[in-house]
Structure formats: C-alpha cells, structure tokens
Amino acid sequence: MRRLGVAVLIASGSFFLAACDRTSDKVTDGVRHEPVVVYAAIEDDAGLRDVFARYTEESGVLVIVRRGIAADIVDDLIENRISPPADMLVTSSVVDIWRAAEEGALRPLFSEAVHERSPAWSRDPDDLWFGTSYRTAVIAHDMPDLTGAEVPDYAALAEARFATSVCLSSAANAVNRTVIAMMIETMGVRPAEIAVRGWMANLALPVFDTEAQLIAAIHAGSCRIGIVSSTALAIAMTDNAHLDLAVLTPATTYADVDGIGVARHARNPDGAAALLEWMFSTDVQATGSSKNLTYPVNASAKHAEMLDAAGAKNISQKNVGLVAWHEVEAVKLAERARYRR
Numbered sequence: 001m002r003r004l005g006v007a008v009l010i011a012s013g014s015f016f017l018a019a020c021d022r023t024s025d026k027v028t029d030g031v032r033h034e035p036v037v038v039y040a041a042i043e044d045d046a047g048l049r050d051v052f053a054r055y056t057e058e059s060g061v062l063v064i065v066r067r068g069i070a071a072d073i074v075d076d077l078i079e080n081r082i083s084p085p086a087d088m089l090v091t092s093s094v095v096d097i098w099r100a101a102e103e104g105a106l107r108p109l110f111s112e113a114v115h116e117r118s119p120a121w122s123r124d125p126d127d128l129w130f131g132t133s134y135r136t137a138v139i140a141h142d143m144p145d146l147t148g149a150e151v152p153d154y155a156a157l158a159e160a161r162f163a164t165s166v167c168l169s170s171a172a173n174a175v176n177r178t179v180i181a182m183m184i185e186t187m188g189v190r191p192a193e194i195a196v197r198g199w200m201a202n203l204a205l206p207v208f209d210t211e212a213q214l215i216a217a218i219h220a221g222s223c224r225i226g227i228v229s230s231t232a233l234a235i236a237m238t239d240n241a242h243l244d245l246a247v248l249t250p251a252t253t254y255a256d257v258d259g260i261g262v263a264r265h266a267r268n269p270d271g272a273a274a275l276l277e278w279m280f281s282t283d284v285q286a287t288g289s290s291k292n293l294t295y296p297v298n299a300s301a302k303h304a305e306m307l308d309a310a311g312a313k314n315i316s317q318k319n320v321g322l323v324a325w326h327e328v329e330a331v332k333l334a335e336r337a338r339y340r341r
Contacts, residue, residue: 033060034268035063036061036064036088037084037266037267037268038064038086038090038275039077039090040065040090040091041068041070041092041096042090042091042092042258047292048065052275055275055278058278059278070091074089074091074096077105080105086263087262087266087267088272088276091258092258093174093257093259094257094320094321094323095177095323095327096259098129098324100129101124101261104264106128106264107263109262109276111127113280117280117300118297119297119317120319121315121317122255122257124321129259129260129261131297131320132257132296132297133257133258133285133288133292133294133296133297134256134257134297135174135175135231135295136229136254137154137230137255138228138230138247138253138311139154139225139226139227139247139249140215140228140233140246141226141245141248142218142246143224146248148248148249152251154195155192155195158197158198158199158201162202164204165225166202166226167205167214168203168226168227168339169209169213170207170209171334171340175227175228175229177323177331178256178323179227179254180196181322181324181327181329182322183195184326185325185326186318189333193333193336199339204217205222207340211228212232216236219245230293230295230307231293231294233245233247235293235306249311249313250314251314252314255315257297258292261276280298281298282301285298285301295312
C-alpha cells in the first residue's frame with residue numbers, strides 16, 4: 001500500500017516477505033494459527049521486532065509488521081484503506097493512538113489482566129488504547145545548589161533567576177509537546193503561554209533541533225538548565241560515561257506513552273488481543289524497557305538501570321490522553337510564543 005514500508009514476517013527470529021492470506025498461517029502442535037498484522041507508527045522498530053519474534057517463538061503465531069510515517073499510517077487506518085487490514089496499531093506517542101481512537105479506527109478491549117498491570121492514567125478510559133511504556137519529562141541542570149523545592153514545576157524555568165540559563169529543544173519534540181499540553185490542562189491557556197514566553201526570554205542559546213544537542217550544551221556549560229525526556233537522558237548517559245548532570249523531577253511530572261490498540265477492522269481480533277495482553281506480562285515489559293530505555297507501565301517489571309538518574313517519580317495521575325486532547329492548542333501556543341517547531 002502507498003507510503004508504507006515492506007511487510008516483515010517474524011518467526012523464530014527470522015524475517016520473511018509475506019502476504020497476509022490464510023496460506024501463511026503457522027501450524028504448531030497440529031493447530032493452525034492466524035498471523036497478527038501490526039502497523040507500527042514508529043521510526044525505529046528494531047526493539048519491536050525482537051519482542052514479536054519472541055512472541056512467535058513462544059506461541060507459534062506469526063506477526064506481520066508494517067512500519068511507516070505515523071500520520072500516514074493513522075490516516076490510512078482511519079480510512080480503512082490498507083491491505084492487509086491491520087489487526088493492531090502500535091505508536092510511539094499517545095497523540096497518534098488517541099487520534100486513531102477518536103476517529104473510530106480502534107475497537108474496545110476490556111482486559112482484566114491489562115488493568116491489573118497498568119495504571120489508569122496510562123490507558124484510555126474506554127479501553128480503546130493502552131500505554132505499554134512511558135517516558136517522563138525531567139529537568140536536567142548543572143547548578144549544584146539547585147533543589148527540587150526551588151523548581152516545583154516546569155513553569156519555574158520562566159522565572160528571572162534563570163535568565164540566560166535555559167536551553168530547549170524543538171517544540172515539535174514529544175517531550176516539549178507533552179509539557180505544554182499538560183500545562184494548558186493544569187494552568188489554563190493564558191498562564192501556560194506566559195510561562196512559555198518566559199522560557200523564550202530566558203534562553204541562553206537558540207532552540208536546538210534535538211534533545212541530544214540540548215544535553216550536550218548543558219554538559220559543555222553553554223547553558224545551565226533545560227527540559228529533556230528520561231529516555232534522551234538515558235541514551236546520552238549510555239553514550240557518554242562522563243556525562244554528569246543533575247536531574248530534578250517536578251512535584252508533578254508529565255509523561256508520554258508508547259500506545260497500542262486493536263484495529264476496528266481487524267481480521268484476527270482474538271489474536272491481536274492475545275498478543276496485546278502478552279505484552280503487559282512482567283518479563284516482556286522488563287525486556288522492552290531495557291531495549292527502549294523507557295519505563296514499563298507494569299510496576300512489577302524492572303526498568304533499565306540508566307533510567308535511575310531520572311526516576312519515575314511524581315507522575316501526574318491525569319490521563320495521558322489529555323496530551324493529545326490539547327495537542328492543537330499546544331501547537332498554536334508555541335507558535336504565538338515564537339517557540340520554534
């Protein structure tokens with residue numbers, strides 16, 4: 001189908017080109033299993049392929065993965081113009097999975113097992129989508145005397161004491177989009193805009209394209225403080241053993257999730273549901289966290305050691321779907337504040 005990548009069939013760690021027809025069903029122990037077709041709206045699906053390869057090995061169920069640009073995949077899913085039809089949608093942001101649900105492209109799936117293994121804030125109230133893992137927005141700095149009490153929230157970076165000290169990455173980056181959207185939710189549009197304008201006034205350097213550039217600038221002393229995602233910080237620490245930045249988590253910390261849901265027009269909804277539930281098991285969640293440097297939503301699963309520096313603390317209990325709800329407002333606010341996308 002247009003704009004989508006090559007279909008990849010995963011079985012016992014091997015990948016084969018395949019079509020989603022009944023002849024490609026896997027037979028194990030005399031039982032024929034239909035494949036599960038997954039459309040992945042993510043940039044890098046290497047970790048996802050590993051997870052699905054493990055599922056195939058354990059269950060005998062083949063998983064066909066098609067990856068592409070998030071907006072295109074979600075649009076095609078909403079219009080039901082993809083072939084083979086999707087059984088499951090996977091996204092790297094709540095914005096995309098939420099939009100698919102709002103436009104009727106997902107079907108509800110109540111799972112007691114998933115409810116037991118994930119907090120309510122990380123999933124759709126109507127069980128249309130579920131967060132499988134999450135990243136937090138933290139404040140990284142090199143100001144030794146700074147304490148969490150002095151930076152109770154993200155808006156504090158607009159205060160005069162941080163003049164010529166702040167660095168930010170692009171407003172298009174998920175971490176900043178999340179913070180602005182949730183500030184709108186908690187503070188209201190006008191106070192949130194005042195805060196963002198204050199960030200702009202306090203910039204030490206022009207806005208960076210990436211979080212990696214921001215972290216490097218703080219490490220180099222070009223600026224003193226900035227907002228980054230826990231995952232970006234963990235990646236930077238993995239790449240640079242000498243990186244020594246302090247981290248603060250605000251009194252209420254905002255998060256974004258990797259999303260998953262069963263497609264409305266799924267040919268194999270039962271297979272998709274079984275795969276979805278399996279992805280919330282403790283060992284699978286721990287493995288996913290280790291590979292992707294995200295926090296597992298299953299509190300029983302361990303996260304990657306590199307995430308200890310950020311800490312999954314003080315997570316807002318407001319539903320993460322509010323990030324998507326305020327997405328348009330957040331984009332307009334950033335534009336008015338001249339916060340470059």
